[in-house]
Amino acid sequence: MFTIKNHLLFQKVLVYDLKRIIINSLRYYTNPPNLPELDLNYLCNSNNHEEISNNITSRKGVGDIKRVLNLKSKLDTINVTDKNYESLQRELCTELLRIPNRTHPDVAALQDEPKIIRLIGDKKVFDFKVREFFEIAKRLNLIRTEQLGNVSGSRSYFVLGEMAELEQALIKYTIEKLQKRNFNFISVPDILNREIIERCGLNTRGNRAQVYSLEPKMYGPDLCLSGTSEMAMGGYLINKTFSVDQLPIKFAAVSRCYRAEISSTAEERGIYRVHHFTKVEMFAVTVPEQSDQLLEEFRSIEEKSFGSLGLHLQTLDMPPHELGAPAYRKYDIEAWLPGRNMFGEISSCSNCTDYQSRRLGIKYKSNDGLRYVHTLNGTACAIPRMLIALTETYQTNKGVIEIPEVLQKYMSNKKFIGKQKKIPELKLVKHKK
Amino acid sequence: MILARRWLTCNSLNILKRTFSSALYVTGDKAHEVFAVLTPILDFDERLKNKSELEQNLKLRCLNIDLEKVENRWNFYKYLDEQKVVLEITKTEIGKEIVRLKASEEKNEKVIEKLMLHGKLVKDDLKVLKDYLYGVEESAVLNVLSIPNILHRTTPHNDESVIHSFLEKPKEISKFHLDIGVKNNLIEFTNPLFYFLKDDSAIFELLIGDYVSNTLLSSSFTQFSNADFCRSIVIEGCGANFFDKLQVFTLEKLHNDNNHDLSRLHLTGGASLYSFMAYFARHSVKPSYLPLKLFTLGRRYQPLNSDNTGLFNVSQESAVEIFLVTRDDDELENEFKKIIVEIIKIHEPLGHHFRLVYLPANQLKNYESLRLSIQMFSSYFQRYFEIGHCSICDSYLSKRLLFTYPFNKEWRYPKVISGTLLRVQPLLACMLEYNDANKCRDLLPNILKNPV
Structure with a gap:
């Protein structure tokens, strides 16, 4: 039965529903950052090449620091507007993500x-x-x-x-x-x-x-x-x-x-x-x-x-x-x-x-x-x-x-x-x- | 015979198009590809003895099943099966006769030749019939397997029937529990698959499961910790469609998994009927152990479309699942009555309004004969939600999945009661809404702080 009380209740529910849907749609996509902010100052510094390489070897892990440095220097030489820039950047990111953490001394x-x-x-x-x-x-x-x-x-x-x-x-x-x-x-x-x-x-x-x-x-x-x-x-x-x-x-x-x-x-x-x-x-x-x-x-x-x-x-x-x-x-x-x-x-x-x-x-x-x-x-x-x-x-x-x-x-x-x-x-x- | 053979050959072309459809009932022609774990017991002839009851059952459940068609197909299958037996016997007898004649002194070559020709015809007929029969068998049996459980005499025909109510239905209108939860830092909800309970609500989940477990242990229940995965056969055995992505989660096959697509792994969670049925499928127990009263505290996973009801419908729940095994109707009824007392014993001390309702036939699942729904009122949605249930399954599941006990040198099929006495997430949703409406901040009732 439609009563004023029911009508008010309906309105209240509706307002909450709308609010919730909006909030939920905002919340739905909780994704990690697109490009992880890795410690490039350390990882891409050629002075650390040996240290990082030794670390990978001792951990018997995956990761290729030489390739990282190559990609980085390539990326540095081309313009941001270059058509290859984005794909190169992604490739570098993939390689960087494979490098393991540092190891406690x-x-x-x-x-x-x-x-x-x-x-x-x-x-x-x-x-x-x-x-x-x-x-x-x-x-x-x-x-x-x-x-x-x-x-x-x-x-x-x-x-x-x-x-x-x-x-x-x-x-x-x-x-x-x-x-x-x-x-x-x-x-x-x-x-x-x-x-x-x-x-x-x-x-x-x-x-x-x-x-x-x-x-x-x-x-x-x-x-x-x-x-x-x-x-x-x-x-x-x-x-x-x-x-x-x-x-x-x-x-x-x-x-x-x-x-x-x-x-x-x-x-x-x-x-x-x-x-x-x-x-x-x-x-x-x-x-x-x-x-x-x-x-x-x-x-x-x-x-x-x-x-x-x-x-x-x-x-x-x-x-x-x-x-x-x-x-x-x-x-x-x-x-x-x-x-x-x-x-x-x-x-x-x-x-x-x-x-x-x-x-x-x-x-x-x-x-x-x-x-x-x-x-x-x-x-x-x-x-x-x-x-x-x-x-x-x-x-x-x-x-x-x-x-x-x-x-x-x-x-x-x-x-x-x-x-x-x-x-x-x-x-x-x-x-x- | 030759006419019949031609007719069968024509129809047998259809067999080539036949695809795999059942994990529960595997016909002989597929047995080399799919391992037939068991053969379900089909009691259709028995059900047909009371056809009007069955027709009424289908009508009340609002199921679109053409019983005449099912029966015709079933009878046709039985007829062909009988023909197969006749041909097999004939073939064997002809063989024996040939052997006898060959060994005899007369060695009537003409008769032997005639018999061999006859034998070959019978053999060919048998092969054609068998090939055809597999298709008929599968369709007839799958139709029969889609027939729902008998209805319990207590199941209401049309409207739900409230049998118990505790405290008054809350009159206040509250905010939505997710909004309350977020505001009080108790819930972080992205979608029904990805949500977090925090602090007191996480503690609530742990304590309430513990409280219900303790109550059941003190009532002579035995605790189990169940497996979380089930194969397709168990899902189908319990009356669900494992091909339906909204009925059960299916796992991707691992690289080393050579099982057929009819034997996939499904994520159900241990606190599920599936898991208990997996435990007992194709096994027998000594009747001296019955009635058996088991429970488990664990997870339950259920795929869902987002319906914006928050914790009332989520894909991952914590739950307390019970599973009772009884011998006969008297024991079944008796244990069911005790369970109702148990449900009241569990929920009343929590101090919230709830009601127990028998659901009408059209809301029952195929495996259920009677469903007692434990419901709480949402102060926000202003309607009742199910926070648990208990169902009489009779011997429907045990016949399908071959769970038996011996009695006077024959197999009997135990009568099962299955239920979820606690679904933590919907209960928590109601409690948050009640607390908000009553300006109460304490989420944990005293009974949880000082458990029995």
Whole structure:
């Protein structure tokens, strides 16, 4: 029925709708800057040729500084109005983007091997034959990986019963730790524009790409699944400018991560390397002068968090060839996996200095004008590897898994994970016509 | 026979044009290209025993399905299939007879020759019939697979039916939740695919999922953490069209993926019916485990056209999905009643108005027999939005995807209840709008600050 009240309501809704549509259309295109403002003074200075070339070699990375310099000198000789100017400029930009970040001097001095910088806890001594995660989890009916290829894809897995509760307990435990350290929580998209992922320093195309894409014929060529929320948080910060007193800002996100990587090595059986998993990620933006210190803070958060869970850990300062393109310095934290009798990576943290911020246009206002922030990222908790480390460390001779004391309060004060008696064993039905 | 053969040969030309259309039902001629994971159970003959009920069902659901045509095609397929069996038996018998005659002392060459000629004709007929049959089989079966689930007696025919309402419908008119969210630095929204929840709204997402999980755990539910991808067969098995870009996200094939186009990977998220059905497809469970009460907390992905309703319709949601497996009608009804109590137990302590509504038949999905919609009122749009649901699926899904349990030496198909008890983003949208209308700044209800 048309009443004055309804009419006013309609008008109000209409005004908001119009306002929203206008705002949304403005917001729709949040793209990174067209041409990243790379540090041309450094990269295109022939005096730095040797240093940059050595850096590329030691990182075993891609990038051709000689070609960069050639293109730059060509570009300098032609006029801006020249018909070739734009294509040459684009070519130079592509080559410049392939040059990896600089390397921390301490890391550059390392050879091919990582340097162990810290050991936490001791190897647990068992008075019985220790088992691997997969064997324990299967025996207690805590995981399913078999017969899933035809219904949910290769290397799929379902975490069952109390192991799923343990997964959630780990997330809660990590969130609480990060809340106490003043992280800003953010919920991020898992489907991202290809450009954002590439600007964060990951290749999304080619045979060795680790990135899933949505079907281009249906959704266009540029939608990919995020491999880590670091990229979504990078996307969130695109073209943002901060004041100095706002920095550093620390973000944390819980997200699903999708990785197309495949593996067939024996070390990576079970759920060690999977295509999808949950991760709590830390990310920070800071003034350049504080990024080294913030990396140490990230490392300390990780060490304390995993250490409190009673894991035996070693922290590694990773050598240049393990850094990937964006990182200036990277620490890996490995946990001792008694069942496998080896250390396995459970976490890492990196200082990417201005590599990502220049590509994404993230700046701050300094006394000297606008400068690029430094970005850092770190794994606060990656679920599958944590489940492996905890299960193997806390296995008992009775066959059950002890729940670490700090996690018990998130699991209704349960002390052990035993056989999941409520979850049925499945039997394959081979019905054919 | 020869006439029939000519007729079949003419018609068999059409077969060449036949394209791949089903991942769920793979006919024999395609089996060398697509792996037939399972064969669905088709209960069409049983459904036809109560044809008037089925006709009424299609009418109430407003489905444009010509039941006569489906039935004719199905009967024709069955007739041809019977003919095939006759020819196969004949062929075998002729073969046996030839062997017998050859081994006998008389060796009547004339009879043997006649039989061999007959055998060849039968073999040719069989080949032509088989080639033709595949096309008929596929079209008949796909028609049958498009028939929706039976309707539950409670499903309203025309209008929705409200069965529970908590607190008064808010009278105040609020601003749009995205505007509220942006103003208070709680949301950054570019489009339904690319948005961020910040600070308290991000914490809200984490805490409310946790709260619902704890409530379900205390009610003897078992937690799962599900796979996020499903293959095409599962999507089709659950009644959706995996070729439709607006129904489910399809992933690009990886360079090393040699699977056929009917076995693509789809991004559904773990908190989905698809994921649970992928878990149980073509498997049997011991009946002693039933009723089985499972839930998962995770993501759900759904392609969307932007409809400017903000968080009410986004492509990525956090959700709590339940999946119950029951033996028979009594157990199904009983568990469904308990779920309604559970929904009330979850939502009332949050202190907001909501209502539970049975949706009319024309709003049901094909796999649903009954849908209970959990709805909240948007103070901005001045209408109700669904923030969760719970559906009786009966044995529709378990028959299609071959999920069984043994009973007295035969297979039975469990009756499934599926639902999303919590969709965080639409709930958050309503809460932001209520708070704005009531000048309340605290997004987190006490129940989340002091979880049970």
